[in-house]
Amino acid sequence: MAVQEIPWTPEDHYNAFITICGEAPAGKTGRLAGVPVAVKDNISTQGIRTTCGSRILENYIPPYDAHVVTLLSNEGAAIVGxxxxxxxxMGTTTETSAYGPVLNPVDPTRVPGGSSGGSAAAVAAGMVPMALGTDTGGSIRCPAAFCGIVGLKPTYGRVSRFGLIAYANSLEQIGPMARTVRDVSHMMEVITSVHDPRDSTCRAQPYTHIPQSDIAGMRIGVPVECFGEGVDLRVAESVRSAIGVLEGLGAEILECSIPSMAYALAAYYVICTSEASSNLARFDGVRYGPDVDVKKVWHEAYRDVRMAGFGTEVRRRILLGTFALSAGYHGKYYTKAQVARQNVCRDFTRILSDVDVIAGPTMPTLPFRLGEKTDPLSMYFTDILTVPANLAGIPAISVPCGRVDGLPVGLQVMGRRFDEERVVDVAYAYEQEVQA
Amino acid sequence: MVSDKDVEHIAQLADIGITKDDLREFTVQFNAILDYFDILDGVTGEEQGEDSLCNVLREDDGTPSLPQEDVLGNAGSTEDGFIRAPRVM
Incomplete structure (x- = not known):
C-alpha cells in the first residue's frame, strides 16, 4: 500500500490528547485514505504508548495493534493521536484522568463528559473528523451528548474487542464518534469489515449500511422512565421536541415502560466494579507498568505499585468490586445484579418486539461545571439513562438535538441487538430534517 | 454498615494501598453506595443461563506469536528471557 505522511501538529486547547503522533503514516488508497483519526487511549496501538489515562501505564507501549486499529490503518486512516x-x-467527566481533565470545546468551563471525553472534544473542536471511543456504561454517548457530536455504542459482539484494555469485559464495546451520522456510519463500516476470531464474543456480521432518512411507519417507543425523576426539565423538553420531529417524519410514537430500569444502575455498578476488581489485578508492575521492586515480598511490592499508580476512583471501584464478590456478600450483590441484568434484557426484548427502536434523552442533565460533582454516588446517578443499553447489549446512538443555554443536548436511540442499521437511520433522519 | 476495619481488610485482599485519610473517606462513601445497592434486595427472579449463547473455542494448535523481545519490552526487570517478579516468601 502506498504510504503518505500526514503532518498533524494542532494546538490542543482542550487537553483532548495524551499522545500526539506528529507525523502519522496514512494510506493513499482505502475508504479512509489520508483521514486523521484519533483513538481513545485504552485501545492498543503498536509502537504508540497506551496509558488508559493512568499513571500505572504511563510508559506502556503495546507490541501489537487492536483489531479496529488494524482495520482503520488498512483503509488508509492516519492514527494521529x-x-x-x-x-x-472509570468516570463520567474525564476528570479522573491522570493527565488532567479535558475541557468541553462548547464551553471550556464545563466537562466534556466521559469517559471518552478526549475523543469527543477532539471531534467537537474540529481537530479530527472522527475518533474511536469505548462505552462501558455510556462512555461514548455521554461525551457525544455533552460535546454536541454523534456517538454510537454498537451491539455487544459487533465490534472486535481484541486489543481493548477493558475494565468490564461483559459491558464494553468500541464505537465510532464523529460530527455527522454519515461519518459515524462510515467508520462503523470500517471497524466491522473483517471478522476477528481473536475475540470469541465477536460475531461475523459486518455493517455495510448506507444511512436512509425515510422512517415513515417506523414504530418508536418512548419509555416513561427516561423522563422520570432527576431528568432536567429543559433536557426533557428538547428531547420531546426531537421526538416530535420524528413523528412529523411519519414515525409512530408509542409510550412504553421499562420497569427493570429501577434496578439497572445498581446492577450496573455491582457488575462493573466486580469485573474491574478482577480485570485490574494484572496491573502489578511485573509484565508492564512501573518497575516493581523485586526485592520486596510480593503483596507489599504490588500494594506499593498500585497505590502509586492508580487514582482514587480506580481504587474505589476495585475495592467496591472486591467487596461485592467477597464471601458472604456475593449472593446479596453480584447474583442479584445478574438477575436484575437479565430482567433488563427481557424488558428490552419485550418492548423491541413491539417497537422498532426506543428513544429518550442520552443524559439526564446538561454538562456539569468542571469540579462540580465530587460525590461518587451522585456522579454514578448521571449514568442512569445510558447503562441499560450496556446491560442489555443493545446498540444505542446519541445525536445532538438542540441546545439549552448554549449547551448541547443528546437524543438517544436504542435498538434491537445487531440492528445498528435502524438506529442509525432514525438518528440520520432527525439530523437531516433539522439541518434542512 | 461497613467499618474502617472492613475497608482495610478489603484493601489488603485487593493489594491496594490505602492511607488513613483515604480510609475515612472511602468508608463513608462505601456506606452510601452500599445503602443504594440495597435496592437490589427488591429484585425478583432466578439467575438463569442464557439460551442463545454458546462457547466458541478454537483448536489448541500452536501458532506464531509475538517475538520474545517484544513481549519482554514493557517489563521492568528481566533476566535470561524471563520476567523477574517479587519474592513470594
Whole structure:
C-alpha cells in the first residue's frame, strides 16, 4: 500500500490528547485514505504508548495493534493521536484522568463528559473528523451528548474487542464518534469489515449500511422512565421536541415502560466494579507498568505499585468490586445484579418486539461545571439513562438535538441487538430534517 | 454498615494501598453506595443461563506469536528471557 505522511501538529486547547503522533503514516488508497483519526487511549496501538489515562501505564507501549486499529490503518486512516480519558474508563467527566481533565470545546468551563471525553472534544473542536471511543456504561454517548457530536455504542459482539484494555469485559464495546451520522456510519463500516476470531464474543456480521432518512411507519417507543425523576426539565423538553420531529417524519410514537430500569444502575455498578476488581489485578508492575521492586515480598511490592499508580476512583471501584464478590456478600450483590441484568434484557426484548427502536434523552442533565460533582454516588446517578443499553447489549446512538443555554443536548436511540442499521437511520433522519 | 476495619481488610485482599485519610473517606462513601445497592434486595427472579449463547473455542494448535523481545519490552526487570517478579516468601 502506498504510504503518505500526514503532518498533524494542532494546538490542543482542550487537553483532548495524551499522545500526539506528529507525523502519522496514512494510506493513499482505502475508504479512509489520508483521514486523521484519533483513538481513545485504552485501545492498543503498536509502537504508540497506551496509558488508559493512568499513571500505572504511563510508559506502556503495546507490541501489537487492536483489531479496529488494524482495520482503520488498512483503509488508509492516519492514527494521529491517543485521546484523553477517565482513568481506565472509570468516570463520567474525564476528570479522573491522570493527565488532567479535558475541557468541553462548547464551553471550556464545563466537562466534556466521559469517559471518552478526549475523543469527543477532539471531534467537537474540529481537530479530527472522527475518533474511536469505548462505552462501558455510556462512555461514548455521554461525551457525544455533552460535546454536541454523534456517538454510537454498537451491539455487544459487533465490534472486535481484541486489543481493548477493558475494565468490564461483559459491558464494553468500541464505537465510532464523529460530527455527522454519515461519518459515524462510515467508520462503523470500517471497524466491522473483517471478522476477528481473536475475540470469541465477536460475531461475523459486518455493517455495510448506507444511512436512509425515510422512517415513515417506523414504530418508536418512548419509555416513561427516561423522563422520570432527576431528568432536567429543559433536557426533557428538547428531547420531546426531537421526538416530535420524528413523528412529523411519519414515525409512530408509542409510550412504553421499562420497569427493570429501577434496578439497572445498581446492577450496573455491582457488575462493573466486580469485573474491574478482577480485570485490574494484572496491573502489578511485573509484565508492564512501573518497575516493581523485586526485592520486596510480593503483596507489599504490588500494594506499593498500585497505590502509586492508580487514582482514587480506580481504587474505589476495585475495592467496591472486591467487596461485592467477597464471601458472604456475593449472593446479596453480584447474583442479584445478574438477575436484575437479565430482567433488563427481557424488558428490552419485550418492548423491541413491539417497537422498532426506543428513544429518550442520552443524559439526564446538561454538562456539569468542571469540579462540580465530587460525590461518587451522585456522579454514578448521571449514568442512569445510558447503562441499560450496556446491560442489555443493545446498540444505542446519541445525536445532538438542540441546545439549552448554549449547551448541547443528546437524543438517544436504542435498538434491537445487531440492528445498528435502524438506529442509525432514525438518528440520520432527525439530523437531516433539522439541518434542512 | 461497613467499618474502617472492613475497608482495610478489603484493601489488603485487593493489594491496594490505602492511607488513613483515604480510609475515612472511602468508608463513608462505601456506606452510601452500599445503602443504594440495597435496592437490589427488591429484585425478583432466578439467575438463569442464557439460551442463545454458546462457547466458541478454537483448536489448541500452536501458532506464531509475538517475538520474545517484544513481549519482554514493557517489563521492568528481566533476566535470561524471563520476567523477574517479587519474592513470594
Amino acid at each position: 491517543k485521546t484523553n480519558m477517565d482513568e481506565f474508563g
